[in-house]
Amino acid sequence: MDFEVISCTTILVVLLVYAVYKYITRNNRYFETKPIPSLTPEPIFGSTRQLMLSKVSSTEFIRSVYARFPNDKVFGMFDFGTPVFVVRDPELIKRIAIKDFDHFVNHRPMFGRNTEPNSEALFAKTLFALTDQQWRDMRATLSPAFTGNKMRQMFELIVDCSVQMVRFYRSQAAEAGGQLPVLELKDVFARFANDVIATCAFGLEVNSFREPDNAFFANGKQLVNFKRASIFLKMIGYSLFPRLLEKLQVDLFDREQTQFFVRIIRDTVRARETAGVVRMDMIQLLLKAQKGTLKHTGADKEEPTVDGFATVEESDVGKADPHQRSPISEMELIAQCLIFFLAGFDAVSATLTFLVYELALNRDVQDKLYEEIVATEQMLAGKPLSYDRLQRMRYMDMVVSESLRKWTTAPFADRVCTRDYVLETDEYQCTIDKGTVVFLPMAAIHHDPQYYPAPERFDPERFNEQNRANIRPGTYLPFGVGPRSCIGSRFALMEVKAIVYHLLQSFSFERAPETQVPPKLLKGFAGLGLDKGLYLQFKVRDAGQASNKDA
Numbered sequence: 225m226d227f228e229v230i231s232c233t234t235i236l237v238v239l240l241v242y243a244v245y246k247y248i249t250r251n252n253r254y255f256e257t258k259p260i261p262s263l264t265p266e267p268i269f270g271s272t273r274q275l276m277l278s279k280v281s282s283t284e285f286i287r288s289v290y291a292r293f294p295n296d297k298v299f300g301m302f303d304f305g306t307p308v309f310v311v312r313d314p315e316l317i318k319r320i321a322i323k324d325f326d327h328f329v330n331h332r333p334m335f336g337r338n339t340e341p342n343s344e345a346l347f348a349k350t351l352f353a354l355t356d357q358q359w360r361d362m363r364a365t366l367s368p369a370f371t372g373n374k375m376r377q378m379f380e381l382i383v384d385c386s387v388q389m390v391r392f393y394r395s396q397a398a399e400a401g402g403q404l405p406v407l408e409l410k411d412v413f414a415r416f417a418n419d420v421i422a423t424c425a426f427g428l429e430v431n432s433f434r435e436p437d438n439a440f441f442a443n444g445k446q447l448v449n450f451k452r453a454s455i456f457l458k459m460i461g462y463s464l465f466p467r468l469l470e471k472l473q474v475d476l477f478d479r480e481q482t483q484f485f486v487r488i489i490r491d492t493v494r495a496r497e498t499a500g501v502v503r504m505d506m507i508q509l510l511l512k513a514q515k516g517t518l519k520h521t522g523a524d525k526e527e528p529t530v531d532g533f534a535t536v537e538e539s540d541v542g543k544a545d546p547h548q549r550s551p552i553s554e555m556e557l558i559a560q561c562l563i564f565f566l567a568g569f570d571a572v573s574a575t576l577t578f579l580v581y582e583l584a585l586n587r588d589v590q591d592k593l594y595e596e597i598v599a600t601e602q603m604l605a606g607k608p609l610s611y612d613r614l615q616r617m618r619y620m621d622m623v624v625s626e627s628l629r630k631w632t633t634a635p636f637a638d639r640v641c642t643r644d645y646v647l648e649t650d651e652y653q654c655t656i657d658k659g660t661v662v663f664l665p666m667a668a669i670h671h672d673p674q675y676y677p678a679p680e681r682f683d684p685e686r687f688n689e690q691n692r693a694n695i696r697p698g699t700y701l702p703f704g705v706g707p708r709s710c711i712g713s714r715f716a717l718m719e720v721k722a723i724v725y726h727l728l729q730s731f732s733f734e735r736a737p738e739t740q741v742p743p744k745l746l747k748g749f750a751g752l753g754l755d756k757g758l759y760l761q762f763k764v765r766d767a768g769q770a771s772n773k774d775a
Contacts, residue, residue, distance in 0.1 A: 282635040297651075318698045349556050360544075535717060
């Protein structure tokens with residue numbers, strides 16, 4: 225009897241394992257009927273085993289698979305069991321992401337689709353995760369919060385955080401006899417980005433330099449820690465059994481961190497409504513959006529005459545009036561604050577880390593940028609730096625644009641095909657079937673020598689007035705492309721330029737013995753990050769060199 229029970233159990237287990245295996249590998253022959261080359265899938269992971277087992281970084285992964293098909297405009301691979309079309313050709317990228325956008329509106333539902341309004345599964349409510357008409361309405365609702373005019377109104381908050389950071393390090397240097405210790409850049413700029421997000425998105429005054437263990441920074445750091453085993457398991461779960469995890473309301477964000485930020489936002493909103501406080505920050509703008517009073521105005525159309533080259537121009541989707549919909553719920557408002565935090569904390573700090581690293585290694589570039597800062601200070605004649613004056617700094621924009629090219633924070637973007645789409649080239653016709661995924665390999669295109677000669681060289685002159693006109697459309701995508709591109713590009717560029725401006729006034733960036741060249745990138749499924757940190761020296765400028773404005 226026992227033998228029979230054991231035999232039946234064994235058979236059931238084998239059948240179950242076989243059924244799961246067949247389900248996972250059901251699409252493995254998908255590209256055999258397509259006229260494009262493809263990577264051979266492996267069980268469970270498809271084409272992404274090296275990435276998911278943290279053998280390579282996301283940037284290294286997308287560049288390596290891109291390089292395997294140098295003569296093809298499109299090739300196939302598998303993300304777990306999902307067929308993926310990787311589009312290498314700039315013209316096809318523009319066609320998919322802009323011209324035929326209606327076929328590719330959505331991102332992959334990596335951590336679930338939107339659920340009921342009051343659910344505490346927040347990631348599915350963020351602008352990034354919303355789909356179809358819900359996304360269109362939310363994009364149109366939030367778009368007026370990110371115009372040049374709104375950036376001007378928030379710019380003073382960014383400058384205050386920049387000055388606060390510079391004062392801290394100048395005082396540290398003075399206490400140490402004029403010399404700062406070697407600094408780990410990602411930690412430095414994560415603290416700066418944390419303080420900016422705290423004041424601009426959550427209405428809080430936080431100083432993460434003088435209070436290194438403050439609760440806002442500690443919870444934020446945990447929120448963006450994508451190397452946790454729990455994140456890996458959620459990712460696999462949603463890739464294999466999305467409907468089950470959606471039903472269980474499994475969220476990307478851990479409950480402890482979300483509850484912390486939910487309390488902050490609720491307390492802030494309650495205090496403002498009780499005391500009638502109005503403060504020009506993201507919460508105030510979202511409250512206006514919640515009431516339906518956040519609109520594009522005449523002032524919003526008066527953008528700076530010189531805009532950053534990397535700035536994303538809002539599409540007609542963002543400029544449209546939202547369809548009739550219920551007001552933004554409290555949880556939707558909180559979700560937008562959290563995704564704003566996620567992008568601002570991680571992506572901006574990574575951008576600053578690699579930008580300052582390049583300035584330290586390329587002293588001629590750093591010196592030229594410092595000269596532009598000195599010239600700008602002379603033009604200001606003692607007045608504070610303004611948003612428009614910062615936008616007019618041409619060399620600053622060239623340096624930031626080149627850094628975003630070489631060190632793209634999002635190595636690739638994805639789109640889901642919402643209905644069958646016929647992709648036509650001179651060589652073939654290929655149907656991208658409904659439900660399959662398209663990858664846009666930004667980091668690989670940015671390092672393709674046919675578009676950027678000597679791509680590993682840091683050369684801001686690629687983006688001077690003469691050369692930028694020769695950059696092929698569809699080959700420079702640091703904030704994505706089309707209506708689904710990053711809504712916060714202006715904010716991110718303003719933040720990056722403001723702190724580089726203020727830091728270079730008081731410090732030069734110097735290579736240290738601990739500086740790792742080239743830096744080792746964080747491996748696994750994550751954005752641009754560092755494996756073991758990146759160390760540099762901030763050297764205090766002589767009194768005759770540095771402005772004493774921030775001393």
